[in-house]
Amino acid sequence: MARYELVKRSVALITLTNPPVNALSSAVRHAMAKSMEQALNDPKVTAVVICGENGRFCGGADIREFAGPLRGPPLVPLLDAIEAGEKPVVAAIEGVALGGGFELALVCHYCIAHFKARLGLPEVTLGILPAAGGTQRLPRLIGIPAALELITTGRHISAQEALKLGIVDQVTEQNACEVAVEFALRAVAKPLSSRRVSMLTTPCPPDLDALLEVVTMEVKKKARGVMAPLACIQAVRAAATMPYSKGIKRESELMATLFNSGQARALQYCFFAQRTAGKWTLPSGAQWNNSKPREIRSAAIIGLGTMGRGIVVSLARAGISVIAVESEKKLLETGKQMVIGMLERDAKRRGVSASLNLLKFTLSLQDLKDVDLVIEAVFEDMALKKRVFQELSKVCRPATLLCTNTSGLDVDALAGVTDRPHLVVGMHFFSPAHVMKLLEVVCGPRSSSETIATAMSLGKRMGKVSVAVGNCPGFVGNRMLKPYLDQATFLLEEGATPEQIDKALEDFGFAMGVFRMSDLAGLDVGWRIRKESGLTGPDVDPKNPPRRRHGRRYCPIPDMVCEQGRFGQKTGRGWYMYDKPGGTNAKPDPLIQNLLEMYRSRYAIQPRNISDKEIIERCLFALANEGFRILEDGIAARPEDIDVIYLFGYGFPRHRGGPMFYASMVGLERVLERLEHYHQAHPDVPHLEPSPLLKKLVACGSPSVQTWREHIKTMHSHL
Ligand SMILES: CCCCCCCCCCCCC/C=C/C(=O)SCCNC(=O)CCNC(=O)[C@H](O)C(C)(C)COP(=O)(O)OP(=O)(O)OC[C@H]1O[C@@H](n2cnc3c(N)ncnc32)[C@H](O)[C@@H]1OP(=O)(O)O
Numbered sequence: 111m112a113r114y115e116l117v118k119r120s121v122a123l124i125t126l127t128n129p130p131v132n133a134l135s136s137a138v139r140h141a142m143a144k145s146m147e148q149a150l151n152d153p154k155v156t157a158v159v160i161c162g163e164n165g166r167f168c169g170g171a172d173i174r175e176f177a178g179p180l181r182g183p184p185l186v187p188l189l190d191a192i193e194a195g196e197k198p199v200v201a202a203i204e205g206v207a208l209g210g211g212f213e214l215a216l217v218c219h220y221c222i223a224h225f226k227a228r229l230g231l232p233e234v235t236l237g238i239l240p241a242a243g244g245t246q247r248l249p250r251l252i253g254i255p256a257a258l259e260l261i262t263t264g265r266h267i268s269a270q271e272a273l274k275l276g277i278v279d280q281v282t283e284q285n286a287c288e289v290a291v292e293f294a295l296r297a298v299a300k301p302l303s304s305r306r307v308s309m310l311t312t313p314c315p316p317d318l319d320a321l322l323e324v325v326t327m328e329v330k331k332k333a334r335g336v337m338a339p340l341a342c343i344q345a346v347r348a349a350a351t352m353p354y355s356k357g358i359k360r361e362s363e364l365m366a367t368l369f370n371s372g373q374a375r376a377l378q379y380c381f382f383a384q385r386t387a388g389k390w391t392l393p394s395g396a397q398w399n400n401s402k403p404r405e406i407r408s409a410a411i412i413g414l415g416t417m418g419r420g421i422v423v424s425l426a427r428a429g430i431s432v433i434a435v436e437s438e439k440k441l442l443e444t445g446k447q448m449v450i451g452m453l454e455r456d457a458k459r460r461g462v463s464a465s466l467n468l469l470k471f472t473l474s475l476q477d478l479k480d481v482d483l484v485i486e487a488v489f490e491d492m493a494l495k496k497r498v499f500q501e502l503s504k505v506c507r508p509a510t511l512l513c514t515n516t517s518g519l520d521v522d523a524l525a526g527v528t529d530r531p532h533l534v535v536g537m538h539f540f541s542p543a544h545v546m547k548l549l550e551v552v553c554g555p556r557s558s559s560e561t562i563a564t565a566m567s568l569g570k571r572m573g574k575v576s577v578a579v580g581n582c583p584g585f586v587g588n589r590m591l592k593p594y595l596d597q598a599t600f601l602l603e604e605g606a607t608p609e610q611i612d613k614a615l616e617d618f619g620f621a622m623g624v625f626r627m628s629d630l631a632g633l634d635v636g637w638r639i640r641k642e643s644g645l646t647g648p649d650v651d652p653k654n655p656p657r658r659r660h661g662r663r664y665c666p667i668p669d670m671v672c673e674q675g676r677f678g679q680k681t682g683r684g685w686y687m688y689d690k691p692g693g694t695n696a697k698p699d700p701l702i703q704n705l706l707e708m709y710r711s712r713y714a715i716q717p718r719n720i721s722d723k724e725i726i727e728r729c730l731f732a733l734a735n736e737g738f739r740i741l742e743d744g745i746a747a748r749p750e751d752i753d754v755i756y757l758f759g760y761g762f763p764r765h766r767g768g769p770m771f772y773a774s775m776v777g778l779e780r781v782l783e784r785l786e787h788y789h790q791a792h793p794d795v796p797h798l799e800p801s802p803l804l805k806k807l808v809a810c811g812s813p814s815v816q817t818w819r820e821h822i823k824t825m826h827s828h829l
Pocket residue numbers: 130131133169170171172173174185206208209210211232233236239240241242365366369370382385386
């Protein structure tokens with residue numbers, strides 16, 4: 111857990127050995143304490159270097175230990191002892207120094223960082239704060255404004271930025287450990303008092319209160335209802351206003367308020383869920399660690415609409431040659447200019463050169479004959495997509511993977527028109543595709559494990575969080591959206607307003623309520639789909655009574671909004687009104703209020719007061735209920751996959767963990783009871799009927815979300 115060696119006859123080299131990230135587990139803390147004691151007591155030792163094995167200094171406290179009782183030597187006294195020691199201690203930072211790892215570096219008297227190293231205090235992203243002295247030492251070292259920024263955002267910084275801020279003493283391109291040993295030898299006999307950061311006085315700006323107020327407002331705006339950043343601000347205030355001994359106590363009190371909170375549990379769950387999602391597995395036994403992805407050097411995109419353009423940018427940014435295809439010269443030219451502009455702006459922001467040399471634009475599918483992979487991103491029309499796939503079958507070499515960016519159509523039906531169904535897979539990007547991190551990899555029943563592995567690995571290469579899902583209408587994300595949207599519009603019928611529903615959801619933590627989100631996405635897309643499926647428009651079966659389709663409750667208000675040409679932000683009118691087409695400032699629109707009143711009076715609906723609690727329960731429990739059905743149907747393998755999809759694709763607040771984790775936090779019994787209650791009140795809404803899996807889990811004593819998969823595994827899988 112920590113290796114102790116004597117090098118250069120007088121330097122104790124302590125190497126943390128806890129792969130993969132040398133987290134400060136109880137065993138590591140124990141071994142470090144012993145090694146430090148040995149180094150400080152050995153008269154031969156004049157200096158100490160601390161480094162991490164395998165080119166990684168330290169990824170911080172062992173997050174898995176937070177879930178159980180705290181064991182082993184506490185970190186704070188161990189770090190205090192390192193700082194107080196009479197022999198110079200040098201941190202040799204390679205790879206990462208994060209969280210407790212950064213705090214370890216802060217107590218070392220000197221820091222050498224490899225030029226590729228990254229440092230940061232990401233505790234806030236886990237719902238806690240840097241409680242091993244980080245909130246007290248960092249402000250003393252770099253001042254309040256810079257420390258506040260790093261601690262409240264959890265941002266990682268480069269070694270170069272750390273040098274500029276005065277966190278590290280030297281950046282090297284050589285082996286940081288060897289440089290640190292030489293540095294340590296030179297540091298022997300130099301006075302250490304000024305190197306003990308806890309002894310420094312915090313440089314305090316004259317307008318401290320005003321600064322803290324501004325940061326508090328910013329944090330509240332960015333992360334509504336999230337506790338950890340606010341606690342971080344209070345801890346940093348203590349660093350400015352109290353001596354170290356009192357500040358560290360304040361830090362620890364604030365940590366105690368966060369440590370066992372639901373938010374901390376949710377955020378730590380999200381950390382592991384994201385990593386779990388990458389470990390896809392199929393019933394055949396094929397999985398992430400036994401299926402080799404193909405190497406993708408070249409790709410083609412069919413269609414340069416909004417999605418296609420974003421995908422081209424994502425691929426080019428990942429260093430992949432891209433051929434972009436359009437059907438008309440004008441569309442091709444427009445798409446080309448947009449892609450080039452996007453890549454140039456992106457490169458400027460990242461301080462790199464735009465990879466325009468990787469791009470080729472063409473009107474001819476014949477140019478695709480040698481590419482490794484094609485992603486079709488044409489209009490969401492099955493007949494059109496089938497024609498494209500038939501054509502691709504003819505022109506692409508037999509080994510080319512054929513992917514579709516459909517947001518919900520049958521991937522297997524597309525595979526069926528090709529000569530290589532095993533090489534067909536869905537790659538469902540989210541708009542804007544060069545910004546949104548989520549990628550649903552849709553596994554058709556005939557997609558080979560190599561095809562799935564390739565799509566997953568390509569997603570990772572593009573910086574996406576990829577989740578493998580099964581093939582059904584809407585896959586996971588969009589399938590779950592329907593009951594959520596339905597509940598929102600039913601609530602409108604019953605007496606709520608768009609702004610009331612949005613406010614309840616935004617107070618819950620969503621960046622945007624459902625109606626603001628719909629206005630942003632465009633209301634016409636859903637309208638077209640409803641018309642095509644005969645739910646509205648001239649094809650509606652006249653036998654359907656009003657507000658009912660196929661024997662179920664149906665709310666026609668969204669159709670009525672679209673009939674008025676209100677398609678959302680792009681038309682300047684939707685559920686809200688905007689200053690101009692494309693405007694973003696949403697204001698409640700009296701016309702919508704009128705429409706709702708007229709609608710209710712036409713159908714003799716007596717509007718009632720609807721509480722925020724009912725809004726949240728009906729929208730979110732219906733959402734989770736569909737998630738349970740998706741697990742039952744084997745469309746998602748694990749609740750973590752669903753949660754990751756909602757966190758990264760639909761703006762579900764991270765501090766709530768995702769819809770499935772949220773349901774588990776509320777308590778499955780309670781969710782079941784509320785769904786039963788609402789289903790009784792609305793028997794014509796099947797989405798409110800509790801799913802058999804939810805009932806089964808409750809019958810099994812509501813196990814923790816991490817163990818649900820044991821109850822699901824006997825069920826049929828469509829992955
Ligand atoms: C009333 C109660 C009072 C309570 C008071 C409590 C007092 C407690 C005091 C304690 C004070 C401690 C203060 C310090 C806190 C911390 O340090 S919290 C941790 C901060 N660190 C992080 O957030 C870093 C997290 N990790 C990462 O960002 C990345 O993993 C990485 C280090 C940048 C590496 O990335 P990459 O190479 O992409 O690998 P990954 O796939 O992400 O990770 C590989 C595997 O390692 C696991 N892992 C990573 N970090 C940790 C960690 N810190 N702890 C445990 N495990 C970790 C990760 O899950 C992967 O595992 P597998 O999926 O199983 O492979």
